[in-house]
Amino acid sequence: xxxxxxxxxxxxxxxxxxxxxxxxxxxxxxxxxxxxxxxxxxxxxxxxxxxxxxxxxxxxxxxxxxxxxxxxxxxxxxxxxxxxxxxxxxxxxxxxxxxxxxxxxxxxxxxxxxxxxxxxxxxxxxxxxxxxxxxxxxxxxxxxxxxxxxxxxxxxxxxxxxxxxxxxxxxxxxxxxxxxxxxxxxxxxxxxxxxxxxxxxxxxxxxxxxxxxxxxxxxxxxxxxxxxxxxxxxxxxxxxxxxxxxxxxxxxxxxxxxxxxxxxxxxxxxxxxxxxxxxxxxxxxxxxxxxxxxxxxxxxxxxxxxxxxxxxxxxxxxxxxxxxxxxxxxxxxxxxxxxxxxxxxxxxxxxxxxxxxxxxxxxxxxxxxxxxxxxxxxxxxxxxxxxxxxxxxxxxxxxxxxxxxxxxxxxxxxxxxxxxxxxxxxxxxxxxxxxxxx
Numbered sequence: 001x002x003x004x005x006x007x008x009x010x011x012x013x014x015x016x017x018x019x020x021x022x023x024x025x026x027x028x029x030x031x032x033x034x035x036x037x038x039x040x041x042x043x044x045x046x047x048x049x050x051x052x053x054x055x056x057x058x059x060x061x062x063x064x065x066x067x068x069x070x071x072x073x074x075x076x077x078x079x080x081x082x083x084x085x086x087x088x089x090x091x092x093x094x095x096x097x098x099x100x101x102x103x104x105x106x107x108x109x110x111x112x113x114x115x116x117x118x119x120x121x122x123x124x125x126x127x128x129x130x131x132x133x134x135x136x137x138x139x140x141x142x143x144x145x146x147x148x149x150x151x152x153x154x155x156x157x158x159x160x161x162x163x164x165x166x167x168x169x170x171x172x173x174x175x176x177x178x179x180x181x182x183x184x185x186x187x188x189x190x191x192x193x194x195x196x197x198x199x200x201x202x203x204x205x206x207x208x209x210x211x212x213x214x215x216x217x218x219x220x221x222x223x224x225x226x227x228x229x230x231x232x233x234x235x236x237x238x239x240x241x242x243x244x245x246x247x248x249x250x251x252x253x254x255x256x257x258x259x260x261x262x263x264x265x266x267x268x269x270x271x272x273x274x275x276x277x278x279x280x281x282x283x284x285x286x287x288x289x290x291x292x293x294x295x296x297x298x299x300x301x302x303x304x305x306x307x308x309x310x311x312x313x314x315x316x317x318x319x320x321x322x323x324x325x326x327x328x329x330x331x332x333x334x335x336x337x338x339x340x341x342x343x344x345x346x347x348x349x350x351x352x353x354x355x356x357x358x359x360x361x362x363x364x365x366x367x368x369x370x371x372x373x374x375x376x377x378x379x380x381x382x383x384x385x386x387x388x389x390x391x392x393x394x395x396x397x398x399x400x401x402x403x404x405x406x407x408x409x410x411x412x413x414x415x416x417x418x419x420x421x422x423x424x425x426x427x428x429x430x431x432x433x434x435x436x437x438x
Contacts, residue, residue, distance in 0.1 A: 064228055065179045065247030067429055070097070073240035074297050074387070074403045075330075075377045079203055080236070082244050085175040086190070088126065093206035094119045097244055098295035099232065099269055099412065102214030103140070103157055105165050105191025106207035113195040117204040125192040129153070130169035136189050137169060139215040155191055160393060163199035165208075167192045174218070178227075179249055188221045211244075211294065213266065213414055219246045220414070230414040234294060235426035238373055238406040242426040250430045251409060256420035259358045259366040261412075265289070269412050271358045271419050274398070276305060277367065278312050279352035285309070288398045290356060292410065292419060296401035298331075299375060300391030305398065309388065313351070320350055322384070330379035333386040340382020344373045347384045351376060356400070368421065374404045 072080035081094040086106070093106055107115045109122035130137055130153045137153035138145075153169040170192045173185040193207065210217050211232050215224075223230035228247035236242040262272035268291040276285040285305050301309060310333065317335070325336040341347055351372040360366045375387050387403040409424040 064182075065245050065249040066176050066222075066228065067179065067250070068244045069429065070234065070236065070242040070244055074236075074406070076380065077240075078297050079205075080242075080294075080402070081205060082209060084209065086172055087123070088173050088185075090173070090175045090185070091123075092120065093123065094204075095207050095209035096205055096295065097209045097211055097234070098293075099211045099234075100291070100293040100295045101157070101159075101208065102210045102212035102217045102220075103155065103191050104188075104208065104210045104216075104218050105155075105157070105167060105193045107165075107196060108167060108192035108194050110167070110192055110194040115193075115196050116198045116202050118206050119204050120206055123192065123206070125170045126172045128171040128187070130171060130189050134169075134189075136216050136221075157191070159199065161199035161201075162197070163202070164197045165191065165193040166195040168194075176227075179247075184227065186222065186225055186227060188218060189216065190218075211412075213269065213412075222246060223414075231411065232414070233409060233411040234405070235409045235424050235430075236294075236402055236406050237426035239427060243429050245430070248413070248415075251411060251422070253420075256409075256411060256422045257366055258418045258420040259360045261417045261419055263417075265291075268397075269293070269419060271360070271366075274356040274358050274368075276301075276309065277355035277357055278309070279316075280355075283308065283312065288356070289396050290358070290398045290400060292400045292405070292412070294402060294405070296399050297403065299370075299388045299401045299404045300394050300397075300399040301388060302391050302394065302396065302398055306388065306390040309354075310386070313386065316352055317350060322347075322350060325381065325383040328379055328381050328383045328385070330381070330383070331377070331385040331387065332389060334379060334381075334383040335385075336381075336383045341378050341384055342382070344376055344378060344384075347376065347378075348372045350384075368400070368404075370404050374406055377403070 068082045070080050070082055080097060082097050083092050084095055085092050095104070106123035107118050109124050112122055115122060129151060132147035132150050132153050134153065140155065155169060156164065156166045158164040169189050171187045171189050174188050175185050177183050211219065214220065219228065219230055219232050222228045231248045232246060233250070234242065234244045259271045262270045264272070270289065270291045274288045274290045276283045276288060285308050288301070288305055321338055322335040325334040328334040353372065354370040354375060355367045357365050357367045377385050377387050379385050391397070391399060407423060407426055408421045411420040413420065
């Protein structure tokens, strides 16, 4: 369990390679027709367009949103999922929401060369292949890519924990209930993953919901169709669960604390560089390139910053009734008390609040605050463990993970290139500014 949760870290060295069919077929089993240009035509003679229910309907995007309940927790489950209904007929799938990557994909019966355990039967794709010259495919290819098989768009995506998915892009209908009462099934592109390599600590899931900034993300595609503003948000409850939303109809912008997205790091939801604040005082730890990532259960600091923070925490605990729990492997650093702790309320008094202070483009600095419950967990052994981890594999990036975003509504406004947050009750689905939620 000590390193099991590290497998959820996906944003750091995300590599997306969309390959021509010849290279895909060389590494794929002969049973996988999507990867083979010489067999696809005999099975899929003509790409069949997905029947859309939005042909002439355009929503008023201002105030229109889509809300999804989140299921899971930081500990002990260690991951979250959201249910999306996809296909014709529509079927439910559990997807991992990930703001650290763009592409949404499902484990796919194409047939499947290698798939991991799934909660539902494998997705059976429509026959609507995304061609290689489609703008969505081009947005994922390197500029020098040449289309050797124009009729399809192959992909291979690799995650930092060693997991990967290989497949082909298809279009299919996604069923959404909008907060203004509309029920629509827009056609959207997703990956049909017929060859998956699991990370070292896999869990049953149907696929990944890519929520990044790229053109291939679901919210970007919905925005392109005029259905919602290009805004993603989530609210993760410290008690487990929460909700995810698309669109700008669920918050009052004037009550949100905003900071600018970094123009120097457009591939991530990054506010740029931060300074670490401990107990309300500056630490001298600066220039922390920071990224928000819902695909990470825990928060990661680069090694020098992590070691400095641990020293500050340990110094603060000197003389207290806590001592290191060397026999607890839940996380790298845990402490035990005179008796097992039952909740974070038992230990809050021992730990100081932490904050990350962002320069905010030369304007007044904006602080992202981490009270003790935003960086600590109580293990099954009744010890308190530090949910900030040494990011040895994250390179220069410092990751704000789920643990530190609990009980906050966190908003990624791609229309205005802003990241915002405010304290919130994440236990209830929110109400729209204009109508009730479905």
